[in-house]
Amino acid sequence: MTGKPYRGRLAPSPTGLLHLGHARTFLIAAKRAAAGTLILRNDDLDTQRSRSEFVQAMLEDIAWLGIHWAEGPQPDGTETGSFGPYAQSRRGSLYTAAFHQLRRTGFLYPCVCSRKDLLAAPHAPHAEDEDEPIYPGTCRERNPQSDEIATWRFRVTDGEEIRFHDALLGPQTFVAGHDFGDFVVMRRDGVPSYQLACVVDDAAMQITEVVRGRDLLRSTARQILLLRALGHPIPAYAHVELMRNEHGERLAKRDAARSLRHLRESGLAPEEVRKMAFTNIP
Template sequence: MAYRGRFAPSPSGPLHAGSLVAALASWLDARAHGGAWLVRIEDVDRPRNVPGADEEILRQLAACGLVPDRPPTWQSQREALYQAALDRLVREGKAYPCACSRRDIALALFAQGRERTRHGELVYPGTCRAGLHGQEARAWRLRVPEGVVPWTDRRVGVHLQNVAEEVGDFVLKRADGLFAYQLAVVVDDADQGITHVVRGEDLVDNTPRQILLQRALGVPTPQYLHAPLVLGPNGEKLSKQNGAAAVEVAQPAAALAAAARVLGITVDPRVAVPELLAQAVRAWGARYP
């Protein structure tokens, strides 16, 4: 298949230094491999959306010379696809309704002597796998198979995760009626023919869940590359939630050169943006042929 990559920002604020690194990495990989680069606004989590942030992100990308090869798409316009995928999984017995609240899950884990959480997320103990027993459905979960999920990242190598033990049956549609990130991203990548996913290293842990969901839906698994993160003063991932400043696009070459350095690429910030990007594409292609 012809290479097709994507950048999928959430419109919870403008691009900051960390999200520009992810955008640049995905754009460079597409260009180095002669492929198409798409932009998808991941606005399915409506409570986190900031009005106007989507248009500001597109403006910042354009100012940095990162222009998608197709018109951008918005997840909020694609919810019928997510519901169709969920309906199919339910029909095939691969997904089921869940009546558990977070408190219910915590109490069940406590009763089993399993208080540990993974990345702040309770490991689901499978309470509703056998039915709701008269309770009302709150969410919908994927029935996760036993066993280790192996996969190879193009940058950081082989990964193994037993999703059943470390995550449990994960949510596809939330109690508030919104579709979960895992379902939306897998459906979108398959529908848009994405062959290569280049994104931040903070999403490594999501990949095994997405691979399982791809298998359940019978869609291809893209190749993955997780790029280095920009860290804040506290050593945590730089994010909109911890006050990351918007990328200053009045000086796009400087912003791009800083992002390239995080990726281990040296470019000349004194040249025009097109030449800077051409330098970066050559360097990226040599590193990730």
Template structure:
């Protein structure tokens, strides 16, 4: 299968420097491979969403020269696919309902490792649904971070697939949609590196392909903290895109020698000398 990458923002705020760097990094990798670059809005957590942010992010991307090769997919329209995956896992006997509170799980460090709920069922409220995880190491090689290994049972335990409110987890939705969209390569921030073993386990359970992974270093704020929308990171200026785009490229270790005055021309110059292997030369640092 030819290369298909994606940028998958959550609409919990506006496009900031960290998400722009991730978008540019994934776009460059896709274009370098002669592949496609898709955009998917991961709007499956309504309580955390900021009204209008999805539209604002999608409107900002073209201003930075980032054009998707197919229509934008919204996860909020994909519930039937998640229902089907949930049913498949349930038929395989991998899921169990869970009424455990945080206090119930406190003795085990907030994790669930028993393969069944240790709390009494509550008739007055719906349960969360968890997947049983194996007592084995999940291993993969990240294209930038190198060999990775994680024991799901020890690190995350039996994790939630569908929340009490009925919302599907990021892990399940991401796995189902990456397979449905034919994603071959996932390029994203290293804050999601820890999620990858869970996603690989779900791919195996659902008999879905596992894409290649490349996790980029994180953009940090002036205090050394990860930039995130929840910390009210400053929005990048789509009206004056060149400064933010140059900073994003510089963060990725790319400094094209060009006087380009337009984002598309700057991206073309960056792509001409781009080598994904050189991304290893960049590291977590400030971009403000």
């Protein structure tokens, strides 16, 4: 980040209404970007769950919180900034180009394992992550030049340590093959994975610091590997502690009573919700 103007981003997915946990992360991101530029990106790759009404709701709710962004879609339907389009559903050519670069340079291999095969593998997802299981390596020796319909995985170097300093959580170390395995880059239906799309967009939009929830720490380790493989600079990272409900479970979009839209409609003022976002739920 040395010598570069600060560029941070908010990257919500329009698969439901934003909640207090999102508010906490976005407020921290906005504060860290106060002396630089804040970008809002619509991470709408999940075509089955993304909805236009959720896009509009997230734009309105973030603005209502008092967060102002310089680039990205605006609540009035316009888009500002010179790094657009700011919706991932409109950036497919960039992901395809990165995929072909990774394939051409030998980082990927095709995987024909079914979901059933993966669920039967001895490794399970980490409980704290919206994560994929550690892949057992079944298809590692498949021909990387194959044109078969397959999922494409990034081959990690087992035992490699990926280290980074998190601005909020301190030093982090993850071991490839232990904390995560060969991960999906492109699905068999041609849809890029979160890891690939996020890396391509953060690099293209010149993001200097990524602020997001701590549940994505392992994703950061994967994304550092992708950034290196693609030849992109690695941004700084700051992972925010998750907000949990009274049962100790992290908030989810299904917690409608704690959605920003519900809190708005119940008559709370933005400053009250901002305070709630930094208060533990009793």
